[in-house]
Amino acid sequence: MAKRILAVDDSKTMRDMVSFTLKKAGFEVAEAEDGKAALNVLGGGKFDLIITDLNMPNMDGISLIKNVRSGSSHRAVPILILTTESDGTKKADGKAAGATGWLVKPFSPDKLIELIQRVCP
Amino acid sequence: MMSEGEAYPLEQFRKTYFEECAELLDVLQANLELLAAGAGSEETLHAIFRAVHSIKGGAGAFGFSSLVAFSHVFESLLDALREQKVDATPDVTQLLLRASDALADIVNAARSERALPIDFASDILTGMEEALAGASGATAAASATSGIEPVAAHAAVKGERSYRVVFTPHTEMLQKANEPLLLVRQLRKLGGLTVDVDMSRLPAFEVLEPEAAYLSWTFVLETGAPQSAIHEVFEFVEDDCDLLIEPLQQAAEAVSAAPTANATEAAPAVAAAAEPSATVAPTPSQSIRVDVDKVDRLVNLVGELVITQAMLTEQGSLLPVDQYPAMIQGIEALAQSARELQESVMAIRAQPVKSVFARMPRVVRDLAATLGKEVKIVTSGEMTEIDKTVIEQLNDPLTHMIRNALDHGIESPDDRVAAGKPRQGTIHLSAAQRSGRIVIEVSDDGRGLNREKVLAKARDRGLVAPGVNPSEEEIDNLIFLPAFSTADVVSNISGRGVGMDVVKRNVQALGGRISVQSRFGAGSRFTMSLPLTLAVVDGMVVSVGKETFIVPLTAIIESLRPQPADINPVVGRGDVLALRGEYLPLTYLHSSFAIESAVTDPCQGIVIIVQTEGAGRIGVVVDELLGQQQVVVKSLEANYDAVDGISGATILGNGRVALILDVARLREIGDKPGMRMTKPARETTSEVREDMNHAA
Amino acid sequence: MDTGAWSVSDNENAVVTGELVAGGYRLPSQLDLTSARKLKDDIGSRLAAGAVVVDAGAVDRLSTPCVQVLVAAALAAASANVPFRIANASEVFRAAVVELGLETQFRNWMV
Numbered sequence: 065m066a067k068r069i070l071a072v073d074d075s076k077t078m079r080d081m082v083s084f085t086l087k088k089a090g091f092e093v094a095e096a097e098d099g100k101a102a103l104n105v106l107g108g109g110k111f112d113l114i115i116t117d118l119n120m121p122n123m124d125g126i127s128l129i130k131n132v133r134s135g136s137s138h139r140a141v142p143i144l145i146l147t148t149e150s151d152g153t154k155k156a157d158g159k160a161a162g163a164t165g166w167l168v169k170p171f172s173p174d175k176l177i178e179l180i181q182r183v184c185p
Numbered sequence: 186m187m188s189e190g191e192a193y194p195l196e197q198f199r200k201t202y203f204e205e206c207a208e209l210l211d212v213l214q215a216n217l218e219l220l221a222a223g224a225g226s227e228e229t230l231h232a233i234f235r236a237v238h239s240i241k242g243g244a245g246a247f248g249f250s251s252l253v254a255f256s257h258v259f260e261s262l263l264d265a266l267r268e269q270k271v272d273a274t275p276d277v278t279q280l281l282l283r284a285s286d287a288l289a290d291i292v293n294a295a296r297s298e299r300a301l302p303i304d305f306a307s308d309i310l311t312g313m314e315e316a317l318a319g320a321s322g323a324t325a326a327a328s329a330t331s332g333i334e335p336v337a338a339h340a341a342v343k344g345e346r347s348y349r350v351v352f353t354p355h356t357e358m359l360q361k362a363n364e365p366l367l368l369v370r371q372l373r374k375l376g377g378l379t380v381d382v383d384m385s386r387l388p389a390f391e392v393l394e395p396e397a398a399y400l401s402w403t404f405v406l407e408t409g410a411p412q413s414a415i416h417e418v419f420e421f422v423e424d425d426c427d428l429l430i431e432p433l434q435q436a437a438e439a440v441s442a443a444p445t446a447n448a449t450e451a452a453p454a455v456a457a458a459a460e461p462s463a464t465v466a467p468t469p470s471q472s473i474r475v476d477v478d479k480v481d482r483l484v485n486l487v488g489e490l491v492i493t494q495a496m497l498t499e500q501g502s503l504l505p506v507d508q509y510p511a512m513i514q515g516i517e518a519l520a521q522s523a524r525e526l527q528e529s530v531m532a533i534r535a536q537p538v539k540s541v542f543a544r545m546p547r548v549v550r551d552l553a554a555t556l557g558k559e560v561k562i563v564t565s566g567e568m569t570e571i572d573k574t575v576i577e578q579l580n581d582p583l584t585h586m587i588r589n590a591l592d593h594g595i596e597s598p599d600d601r602v603a604a605g606k607p608r609q610g611t612i613h614l615s616a617a618q619r620s621g622r623i624v625i626e627v628s629d630d631g632r633g634l635n636r637e638k639v640l641a642k643a644r645d646r647g648l649v650a651p652g653v654n655p656s657e658e659e660i661d662n663l664i665f666l667p668a669f670s671t672a673d674v675v676s677n678i679s680g681r682g683v684g685m686d687v688v689k690r691n692v693q694a695l696g697g698r699i700s701v702q703s704r705f706g707a708g709s710r711f712t713m714s715l716p717l718t719l720a721v722v723d724g725m726v727v728s729v730g731k732e733t734f735i736v737p738l739t740a741i742i743e744s745l746r747p748q749p750a751d752i753n754p755v756v757g758r759g760d761v762l763a764l765r766g767e768y769l770p771l772t773y774l775h776s777s778f779a780i781e782s783a784v785t786d787p788c789q790g791i792v793i794i795v796q797t798e799g800a801g802r803i804g805v806v807v808d809e810l811l812g813q814q815q816v817v818v819k820s821l822e823a824n825y826d827a828v829d830g831i832s833g834a835t836i837l838g839n840g841r842v843a844l845i846l847d848v849a850r851l852r853e854i855g856d857k858p859g860m861r862m863t864k865p866a867r868e869t870t871s872e873v874r875e876d877m878n879h880a881a
Numbered sequence: 882m883d884t885g886a887w888s889v890s891d892n893e894n895a896v897v898t899g900e901l902v903a904g905g906y907r908l909p910s911q912l913d914l915t916s917a918r919k920l921k922d923d924i925g926s927r928l929a930a931g932a933v934v935v936d937a938g939a940v941d942r943l944s945t946p947c948v949q950v951l952v953a954a955a956l957a958a959a960s961a962n963v964p965f966r967i968a969n970a971s972e973v974f975r976a977a978v979v980e981l982g983l984e985t986q987f988r989n990w991m992v
Contacts, residue, residue: 133360140914140944142362156424164362165421174300182371183421185364185913185942359914365945369980380982387949390925390957395917399949402982565979611972617985630972765964766932796989 066092067184068109072102072116072128073146082115082146085173091180099123103131106138113184114143115167118154126161133162142183203296207554209236210289214551217285221278230273233281234263240288249295252288255306259284262313271316280312283345283409286547289554308409345376347433348406348415353383354398358425365402371418376408377543379567405433405568407543477573480534487523487530488817492836494523495814499839524815535570538616538625541579542567545587545614552591559598559609560591566616571623575715579625582691582699586627586711587612589685594631594709604706606630619740622832622847628710634703636660661701661709665689724845726811726837727793729774730783733843734807735816735835740848742794742802744810749788762792762804769794771804774846777830784808795848805846818845905934905968910941917946924954931963938969943977952983955990967991 069091071082076097083093094111096102098120106114114132118125125145132138142164147154155166164183167176213236219225220233241256262281265271287306294301350372354365372378381403388399406415415430416423501516542564553560571579595601595610602608613628636657643649643663655663664685692699692713703709724735725744751763752771761768771792775783784790784806792804816835832847906927909916927933933954951967958965967990970978978987 136915140362142364159361159421159424162361172303174303177300178302182367182418183362183364185367185944359944359946362914366943366977366980373980380980382982384952384986387953387956390921390928390950390953393921393950393953395921395950396914396946398945400945400952400981563976563979565982565984611976613975613979615979615984617988765962767964 066090067112067180068092068094069113069115069180070094070096070102070105070111072096072099072114072120072125074098074117074120078117078146082176085176086180088173089177099125099128099131102128106132111138111141113180114138114141115146116143117146118158126157129158129161129163142185144179144183203292206240206292206296207557209240210285210292210551211555212236213285213288217278217282220273221275221282225273230263230267234260234267237263237288240292244295249291251301251305252291252295255284255291255310256288258310258313258317259288262317265317271319277316280309280316284309284313286550289550293554304414306409308411345407345409348404348408348412349429349431349433350404350406350415351401351427351429352404352419353401353427354422355425355427356394356397356399358398358422360396361425363422363425365398365400368418368422369402369404372404372406372415375410375414375418376406377539377546377564377567378407379405379537379539380565381405381568405539475533477534480530483530484534487527491523491527491817494519495837496840527817534573536573536576537568537570538576538579538623539567541576541583542614542616544580545583548584548587549591549612552588556591557597558591558595560595560612561609562587562612562614564614569616569618569623571616571618571715575623578691579715582688582713583614583625583627585688585691586713587614589688590627590629590631590709590711594629594633596632600632604632623715625713625715626710627713628708630708633705633708634661634664634701635705636703639663658700658702661703664701665699724814724816724835725793726814726843727791727807728809728811729778729807730780732778732780733811733837733841734774735814735843735845736793736795736805737832737845737848738813740795742796744791744793746790747787747792752787760787762787764794764804767802769802769804771806773806775806805848816843816845905936905966907936907938908940910939912940912947913942913944914946917944917950920947921950921954924950928954928958928961928963933958933963933965935967936969937967937974938971940971940974943974945981948977948981948983952986955986965990 069086071079071086071093072095073079073082074097079095079097083095086093094105094109096105099116100123102114102116103123114128116125116128123131129143129145132141132143143162145155145158145163145166147158147166147168158166165179167179213233216225216229216232216236219229237256237260241253241260244252244256259281262271262284266273266277271277284306287309291301291305293299352365352368354363369378369380383401383403384399386399386401387393393399408414412430412432419426419428419430422428497516498520501513504513506513545564546562549560549562590612595612596604596606598608601610611630613626615626617624640649640655640660640663643660643666644651648663648666649655665688666686689699692715697713697715699711699713701709701711724737725741727734727736745764747762747764753761753763753768755761755768758770760771762771771787773785774780775785787804787806790806790808791810792806793810794802794804796802814837816837818833818835830847831844833845835843835845837843906923908920912920924933924935935951955965957963967974967987970991975991978984
């Protein structure tokens, strides 16, 4: 059974890139353009991993993470955050909110798949 | 775009290419092993070169660029070897072996259209490139550099290093969906991994917080990857755990470094230039090489010392304390020192089975590739220590068992899928110390033994008489008989596996036993149990009639004196003991060992509940418990012919010989009422004793 | 007290007889972080009842928190002299136990 991944980003290019890479690697992918939309999608089914951007309109990544971690349905799902900066502050914020790990843009397809294996049971 | 008509033949060519690759990799492997064993000729090198060259050629045609890149460097190094520009030193042959391994992986990845990490085998590539660079400018480098660079290059060529990783998650780590299990798997990808769990933080069940992290781990990783790769595995949890990653010194390296390091202190530049190829460890080493014979002698002497000390202690306990205070204090101090001395000496010769286990993934990988099967190997208990002499003998039987599991056990990927199993088969290799023996298990999730066919074959060959109906376990173990060829019975592949009778002979030669448990369609588990040639055992001293036995403490669950109502005879199984709803078969030592004037009624004696190797618990009936004691195991195999049901002997403080029970064999007697041990205990103890006196 | 995904076989009060365990408390297929609390409650009540027989045949995901619950329960059972057996362990279950370095411990409890 293919693993289901939710990709959350306000940039369509970014969503498409993540989505393309993941689908090619055999994952089932759903997309959402912000935190609110993501929570909606999460309400509709079970996911094995969430990959989310931090800067988004309506609901940002940090709030999304906090929401997911304090909810019940996807509390234990690994969350990877997408960051452009390799410096520590964004990572630390995301981590404090309950993110599992991070992915620094730009990323190679191999790196993305490798990280998924590292956090996704 | 390509039309279907064109795509089909290309697919066909690819298939042919990969079949060819499998053969070439076999050739490569076989010849490299010759080379490594020092048995290679000029032709060996040529064969190696040709194999790599052919793989590279095909790879170019299909556009497998990473395969081309890797085999190109590999090929160049082999060419330099042929031209004798590079010497086939042990380091270089090791490098070639690893390169061949990596090449096989790259071929497999290309076949399954799987991407390998970008830095896959980069250390091997670097090593090969450096070996090549050394060849072209060898003379210049030696005289021009200050000694630092050659050292670095050498370290890179050596490749594999050991790291100790101590990983202690903070309590809240799990709540961010970080899972230690996944980290272990990532570590395992980097190389050979041993796992040691620490449960000391685990609280009592009632107060355990279900989502908090309590377990912590110490890993030993042998890897060619840089230390940064280990850090990367823990990248996401670094702030949520205590993490220690440290390189472990390798003994051999350290030894050769010691003199160099000393010389360096006196005249750094001269020393480095004089011996540029020596490995200089970052810190001066404290280790030395010692001849194993000397250690063996030491081990034996200490064993004698401990026995003498035990006698003294027993005699000393008869002295009145107020009259001989210094004497009694001295005896106590002696006991303490003797124990510490013994532990230290034992630690010198005992080695983790890791050194043998570490070779097995490669056996699996190579054979799996040859057979076109997908198999992974999971090892555990690698840190289990076993005497060095046994470790050296372990490789062959273990390799045979693994090969057998792969060849006859694991099905082809398609067959597995058809049977509803994952494509990839799993072989578990584990070691543990139990009941004073080392138990090594090789289990697979393959097709298991087809008992009907095995039995039919055995009847055919007259191995099982007509009218006799062996138990399932007995049927499974028929495959160990010399006259029994498993090839056409259990699998269709023939001519490859080694007969299990050979394995059994090997194991028996080590004083061990081997058995198999199997479930048709679900897999087989081979259990090999080996004696520790010398060990200290915490034992319960028990008496039966006039004889004394030691029951290894680790095997004992509890002891009790049953009520008559708890003992029930069961047809075909002898007596059983009802214990809290369980029914445990009873074994009477007096009957097993033909001991006279012993207690025959369990309700008058003591029943010791022991855990046997297989699965079951049994009750052992003895007269009484005399106390707990640490005893020095004298191997019976060395001093005297092996005796069923006995794993060794010891000399007690009072000078008496006591036999150490082999709990696992007792169980077999429990299953077969009326079966007797080969010899009465009295005979055995007296002969053992004579023999030991001779030896002393 | 049982809900949805947590099925309990009819024979959940099975006792350990010799080496064989019939039936038992059937673990769900997903033993992830969120299952740990319920696992603890369910096993806790069986500990109190005097026998824990767990059927791990359906487990196809095992997480560290649930492993911790099982280990702690087994240790509690041992000190209270309550039988504790894990029967029919699935390959995933066994592999996880091995990978976490707990094979020696679990071997004592698995039948």
